[in-house]
Amino acid sequence: KFDLQQPTGRLNGRADYDFSMAGGAPRLRVSDLQLQLSGLRLQRRAANQPLARLQSLALEDGSFDLDGNRVRIGRLRASGGALHAVRHQTLLDWDGIVRGTAAAEQPPDDAPAAPFSVKVDAVEVAEVTIQFEDLDQARPLHVGLGELSLGFALQAQRQGEGVELQLGDLKAELKQLSLTQADAPEALLTLDRTVLQGGTVDLAGTRLALDELQVQGGRVIVERDARGGLNWQRVWTSQGTEADAAAANPWQLSLQRFSLADFGAVATDHGASTPVTLNLVPIGLQLGAFTSPPQGPMDFRLDATLHEGGRLSAQGQANLAGPSVTADLDLTDITLLPLQAYIADFARVSLNSGRAGLKGRLEFAPGNGGARFSGSARVDDLAVTEKTGGATLVAWQALQASGLALAPGGLDIKEVALERPAGKFIINQDMTTNWQDTLISTPAKKAAPGRAATPQPDFQVQVGRVRIRDGALNFGDLSLKPQFRSDIHALNGSIAGISTASGARASADLKGRVDEFGSATIKGELQPGAPQEFTDILMAFQNIDLSHLTPYSAKFAGYKIDSGKLSLDLGYKVQKAQLQGNNQIIVDKLTLGEKVESPDAINAPLELAIALLEDANGRIEIGLPVSGDLNEPQFSYGHLIWKALGNLITKAISAPFRALASALGVADEGLDSIAFTPGDGVMSPPEQEKLATVVKMLAARPKLALEIQGTYSQTADGAAIRTLALHRTLLLRQGVKLRPDEAPGPLSLTDSDTQQAVEALFGERFGAAALASEKQSLKAKPEAGRQAALTERLYRQLLEKEPLAPDALPQLARERAQAMASYVAQMQQLPANRLKVVEPAEAAQASEQVVASKLNLSATP
Structure with a gap:
């Protein structure tokens, strides 16, 4: 019995037949069978819409041999119709057309019959639409096909309990295929036109062999949610039903050629602070011979244009059995502006411009430990500004990395060329920096409990050379009063041997201009990974306008500077965290300005110190050695310099x-x-x-x-x-x-004249009685030395009382x-x-x- 409403339609036909009972058995042969069915409509009794509508179905040049159980049809053509199917609780609504009845017992055959076979030379389907609804998914799914045209040859034969079915000369054209989830505003996937050229199907052998498949036009929507999941991961999620077990004899698929043209992809990431959407259009894809299960490498080529800016292409081979990939990549002028949404999560900056490029070979194979890339990369017209005020934080015209080799264990770059880099570094009033101001603090994530992570080998980075051309840096110190600013520009030079390897040393040779007429030179070596272990750098500044250093002189010396020029040779030598600095300071034509009160100023007459140090040509030359332990928590090179300079001035003045x-x-x-x-x-x-x-x-x-x-x-x-x-x-x-x-x-x-003069003067000044008393006191002495002793005593008294103006x-x-x-x-x-x-x-x-x-x-x- 059939669960169908009364079918509608008209059937016309004609045939030649030959029927006989010769030999006591019926024999029937039908030839030149012609059937035409029009206006067919099939609809289940309780359904709101038909399962199938068919404007025309024609069978041509048919034949039937009852004795040989053979059916042959020259052509079977269907056109102008629509098919509709619904899947619910693992069953299609088509499955319920036939109501089950107990099968009648069949009498045993008197003799084995020939196997039943059907052959159709040509099956043609034209202008048929298909609608399929899958209600078993967590979010019901609708598949629509605007128009189907199909052609193939069919041959089927019953073998035992099974049927051998083969299709050949497969050709098909699908128009306006769409895949849409319930309540979705637009389709997840659309294919404007899909064409199949050639192919075969072997049902018994579970083999599908296609010659060429072409897709022209269409679009796919890919979305990532805030938790990192993709929308396509949820498309085929059933409502509690279990998937069927894998077939015992899985299908084998082969495709000789595949092409995708004028396709588009819309990718949206909801995991950023604001959703990020990228539009890839058009996309072109060509695949070579493909098999499933995979049996060998497959050629491919991908070309795409990013609507927001940029182009990409990839060409090479992929082996899904490995899996492994070898591809030549070329990414050109890929816009970096979408990264702003991700940067905004941790920095208050604006990415105003930037284009990236990548060119080289990508290789991936499980045996190599991961992906490898060799080639070049570049970032052009980068401009990052502060969110407040819009001042440039970091920028450059071009950054080119050549000879780039990326492997699981490290990154090796032969040369990096940096054109017109620019940056800004400001010390704020509270001694923080403008770079610290841009950072957004986020709470630290607690480590998940579990086993300790397996230690990974260090990722080594090595850069052979960095070339810098026409660089610039805006430096300011707002902690000083008055505030200090200076511009370093026209910075040129190179840095060689940058490496994170233990013991590796990098060499630098950079030259630039400071403000209008000053110059700066940086030369030397250091260990990039451990500068405290080894550093030998000389920084030389020549002809620096001292009036720009007034903020520093006011703070540390207590005077403004009206004019003068400064030259510095700052030598940094560090070994095992021990600093030995040899600094040479030259000041020309220094003129102090007004005195400024500062609690940090040196308590000494600076004018005298300058006068002591300045030669006849108006030049001050100072050798200023410093030393220190970099492991000290309070270590500061600037503090050492000022302390040494202060000691020098203090000693000079004292x-x-x-x-x-x-x-x-x-x-x-x-x-x-x-x-x-x-x-x-x-x-x-x-x-x-x-x-x-x-x-x-x-x-x-x-x-x-x-x-x-x-x-x-x-x-x-x-x-x-x-x-x-x-x-x-x-x-x-x-x-x-x-x-x-x-x-x-x-x-x-002892001279008699002197003795007489002494006695006379004593008598005049002290009186005769005093003189007589002195003589009387010496009578006990021997006469030989009495006069000399008297003269000596009188002389001492005269000297003691000699008047002094x-x-x-x-x-x-x-x-x-x-x-x-x-x-x-x-x-x-x-x-x-x-x-x-x-x-x-x-x-x-x-x-x-x-x-x-x-x-x-x-x-x-």
Whole structure:
């Protein structure tokens, strides 16, 4: 019985037949059978739409031989119809057309009959549409076929309990094939036109052999959800039904040629901060001979254009049995703008432009441990800007990596050429950087419990050479007041031997310009993977405008800089984390500006330090060695430099003559003072030579002025002046006349004239009674030495009480200062404005033999 409504349609036919009962058995032969069926409609009783509609079905040149169980049809043609099928609970609605009934027992055959066979020379189907609905999927699926045209030859024969079916001369054309999920706004897959040229089907042998399959036009939609799953993974998900077990005799498929043209793909990733959509159109694909199960390599070629920008092609061989792939890749001008959605998750930057390219050979085989690539890569017109303000963070015109070899164990690049790179590095007021500002902090993910990960071998990276042309860097330090900015541009050079391998050393040779007229050079070697183990780098900066460094001078020196030029040779040598730095600093024509209050400034008169260090040509040359342990937590190279420079300045100011002598290669033998004989204001020749040395040194330091200060000693000079005055008085009493500038010299207290003069002067100053008392006190002494002892006692008392004028000592100091100043003036090497005589003072250093007058150095106004 059939679960069908009354079929509709009209059947016409004609045939020739021959029927006989010869031999007692019926014999029937039908020939020239012609059948025409039109308007056929099949619909199940409770269905809302027909299972099949067919405008025309024609059978031509048919024959039937009942005796031989043979059916032959010349042509079977169907056209203008529609088929509809629904799958539900693993069954097709077509399966329910025939209602099951108990099979009637068949009497045994008297004799075995010939196997039943059918042969159709040509089956033709034209303009038939097909609609299929699969309700067993978690999300119901609809497959639609706008128009089907099909042709093949058929041959079937019953063998035992089975049927041998073979199709040959397969030809087909499918138009507007679509695959759509329920409630979806658009189809997941569309194929505009699919053409099959040639093929065979062997049902018993489960073999399908196709000659050529062509697909023209169409589109596929691929989506990735936030969890990383693909939409196509969920298309064939059934609602709880189990898949049938694999067939005992799986089908074998072979396809000689496949081509896909004018195809499109829309890929959307919902896992980024904002969905990213890429449109590949058109896509072209050609495949060579293909078999399933795979038996050997298959040729392929893929060409595609990215609507957002870029082209890609791949050509080579793939072996699905391996699997293995060998392909020549060519990616050109692939836009990088879609990466903005991924960058936004961890950085506040804007990727404004960028195009990538890749060209080379890709190889993958399980035995090689993974994929390998050799060729070249490039990124052009990259521009990454800060989200706030839009300033360039990093950019370049072109980056070309040639001789690139990527393997599971590492990356090897022969050369990287970087054209017009540009960057920005700013130190903020809180000592963070602009690069830190761009980063978005994300909570660290907790490691999943389980076994410890298997240690992986280190991934080694090696770059033979990096060439840089016309680079630029904008540097700023906003932590200073005023803030500092500088531009390094026209940076050219190369870096060779970059490698993460242990012990590998890279060499650098870079040159650039700083601001308008300055230059920078970087040369040397280091271990890229462990610079603390070995570094030997020289950084040289020439002709840097010092006015741009005012922020640093204000912070660390307490002065602004009006003008000047700076040259630096900074030498970094590191071995085993121990730094030995040898730095040379040259400053030309330095002019300080206004003084600035800064808690970090050196507490020292900077003008004097500059005057001490600056030569006659306006140049300051400083050798500044530094050392340190890089393992120290608080290690800072900049701190070491400033500390060393501060120590140098402090030492120079605290001992200026020593610093000056050291700078000029002169022996430092008390150059900061001139020694005088007590009571005397005349310089000795050795002291004149010392002063001459000082004057000659000052000739090499034109910004230094000499300060002369005459000094006196209360004890040494006081005693000397009293002695001279007493001797003059005693000589005068003896009738000796001295010139005004003549020294009285020593006296002989055993001389009778001197003894008489002493007694007379004592009597005048202390009285006759005092003199008589002194004589009486010595009567007990022997007469031979009595007079000498008396004279000695009287002399000491006279000397002790010798009057000293109130201005005698300061006047002596003034004479000493005048003597020094006159001598300097006589040399005619020090301008008058660089010589200053200051008020006299009591000497800080004096002895019975010498009194030292002080020399000081100061900066000229």
